[in-house]
Amino acid sequence: MPGLTMEGDGRRLAAALCLVIVATASVAPAQLVVVKNSIWVMSPLSMRAHHEAAIANYGVPNYGGTLTGVVLYPADAKLATGCRPFDTTAPFKSRSGRPVVLLVDRGECYFAVKTWNAQQAGAAAVLVADNFEEPLLTMDNPEGEGETLTFLANITAPSALVTKSFGDALRIAASKSGEEEVVVQLDWRESMPHPDARVEYEFWSNINDECGPRCDEQAAFVSAFRGHAQLLEKAGDALFTPHYIIRFCPARFAGTRQCASECINHGRYCAPDPEGDLGRGYEGKDVVVENLRQLCVHRVANARNASSVWWDLVTDYRVRCSMREKKYSRGCAEEVVASLGLPAEMMAECMGDPEADADNEVLETEQMVQVGQGNRGNVTVSPTLVINNVQYRGKLESTAVLKAICAGFKETTEPRVCLTQDMETDECLDNNGGCWRDDKTNITACKDTYRGRVCECPMVEGVKYEGYGYKDCKASAR
Helix, strand or coil: CCCCCCCCCCCCCCCCCCEECCCCCCCCCCCCCCCEEEEEEEECHHHCEEEEEEECCCCCCCCCCEEEEEEECCCCHHHCCCCCCCCCCCCCCCCCCCCEEEEEECCCCCHHHHHHHHHHCCCCEEEEECCCCCCCCCCCCCCCCCHHHHHHHHCCCCEEEECHHHHHHHHHHHCCCCCCCCEEEEECCCCCCCCCCCEEEEEEECCCCCCCHHHHHHHHHHHHHHHHHHHHHHCCCEEEEEEECCEECCHHHCCCHHHHHHEECCCCEECCCCCCCCCCCCCHHHHHHHHHHHHHHHHHHHHCCCCCHHHHHHHHHHHHCCCCCCCCCHHHHHHHHHCCCCCHHHHHHHHCCCCCCCCCHHHHHHHHHCCCECCECCCCCCCEEEECCEECCCCCCHHHHHHHHHCCCCCCCCCHHHHCCCCCCCHHHCHHHHCCEECCCCEECEECCCCCCEECCCEECCEEEECCCCCCCEECCC
16 A cells, blocks of 8 residues: 555554545545536537537536637647646637637646636636547546645636547637637536426535645635525525545554544544644544534434534634644534534434444444445545535535536526526526517516526416417416
8 A cells, every 4th residue: 555654653644544435445446427518519510519528627617507609729739738828918819709718638737727727818618628539537636735736726717628539620620710710609507417496415524624725625615605505405495414524444454553543433434634643633533523523413403403503513613623723622622512502412322432342323324425326426535515416516616616506406496596696697687588578567478597598478476377488478267
């Protein structure tokens, strides 16, 4: 196992022994499940067709919406991969004035670097052409942290990987100077399942706040999104479930100092050491116990019809009991829980005994649901957001996530928060959306939805109107 040191060493990588439950010898390490959007080539006429693309795991995909733009390809071969900065003094522009969708080649650098360079030069979206024929894959964030990757938090342009054959065709068409522009519509309207009037979503996180920019991003999201989440949940529009990645100690290492430091219940449930050093600071088992406590807060609060207080808990916990700021103690954590008014005896029963040589039902469940289901892959990293059983792709930012959740409602069932000016354009305001309207009574067939308007004869004061909503609606005689 790479990076594993002997028991006598004082410092070691804490994650070396704590394996994800699904990463056993019989199950290959999971890759990101591909979430796709559609690309419709509108011109030239000879290329008109639909194609699929794989949404990148960074930037801001326009879930529930579309973007129409002109495909451009760098004229300078040295810039074809997008790995070098473009000239920002001469930003990309299309002849028609439409937004630019920059096509770049795969290779030479991180996918995210290509998008960042293109965004800096005015591109509204980025397509990366694969360099050999293979099934579509998810372009992920670079691994690691540091100053060189600080740009990741500022990427807003949506990106997608396209197949080599489609990329080749776009490149040839876009490179023909003086020819008709290559106009495409990037369509995310069906990228998020939207089966009914309630969105179900999960947030996989960790109470350890010593993991650098990823933890900062997670904390900023929780703080900013708390109000939206609580409104959606209290109104019954959304069902939220928090989760925590729980690892285990392989049996052959159960007696080691590392497993004793990082695990509870005799090696069954583990978390990496917060500082990556077994000889100082907090231990991994502190993290596991507090993950368990926060899971139980949600369970106990849910039993009292107040599950939305989880958002208050995690917000207050970071301020009052931060491990990074050396404020954490069991007493501090219990004080935060007590401030929520949850019964101590119910919390104790839920948490069980961390020292017992026995299974913990709450943590057993966490390990089981980490395994992928349907379109959702195995959850192996924190933070991960899952909406309607599909892993969210893109920047973990409050508005971007809210838009993705809004895309998960069935048309005409979206809550008010999804139909504000900041979230979408009310197409019924422009010529009544092209739908029928009775000018005398102002009764209209136009209904605003997150994905655009629908023309549907309405029900008004108990009277059902029937007909073809685009042309005519008449009050039913029944």
